[in-house]
Amino acid sequence: MKTSFKALIITLAVIVLVAIGAIVFALNQRASAPSGDGETVRTDSHVLDDAGEGAVTLVEFLDFECEACGAFHPIVEDLREKYDGEITYVVRYFPLPGHINSTQAALAAEAAAQQDRFEDMYAMLFETQAEWGEKPVETPEVFRGFAEQLGLDLAAYDEAVADPATLARIEADKADGVALGVQSTPSFFLDGTLLELTAWGDLEAAIEKAVNG
Incomplete structure (x- = not known):
């Protein structure tokens, strides 16, 4: 028993x-x-090209310090020109923790966006990536220098960079990316589907198929 x-x-x-x-x-x-509640595009997302209702939509989650993003940048710019008027192109932030200046760069871009100069700062950050990327410490003064070169209102820029809401805006983009399954940058979504790119030409091939069938 x-x-x-x-x-x-x-x-x-x-x-x-x-x-x-x-x-x-x-x-x-x-x-x-992934939580499954992320969205590829929100009302406050930065739309660089708007081809109108029903157009193919390309969304890039990027890190301005990411070398792969820097390598893809000229390809993306060529594709934007080639498919001008046929695709809507949207940029979203996804700063990676291993990149010391990635959040500072995103803050600079978002502060510029508040003065309707997002694309100008976006272009400058990629053009100068080799100058400020891979540093051991954050260099916010470098990005403020870019703001000055672009002729931004520096007082407004400083206020935006210091405002917790600006950082929250960046973190909201990243939260969407995480929920959508983004694990690295650049990550591209075409009409809501995450693309699996294995060769440089895969992005163009996917856009061409979506645009022309």
């Missing part, structure tokens, strides 16, 4: 441990998986 009772206790303990393990596993899976 005692042996049977002991066996029952052991069996119940094993069941409890298995159940706890299953719960922990499920919670970990939920924490690591």
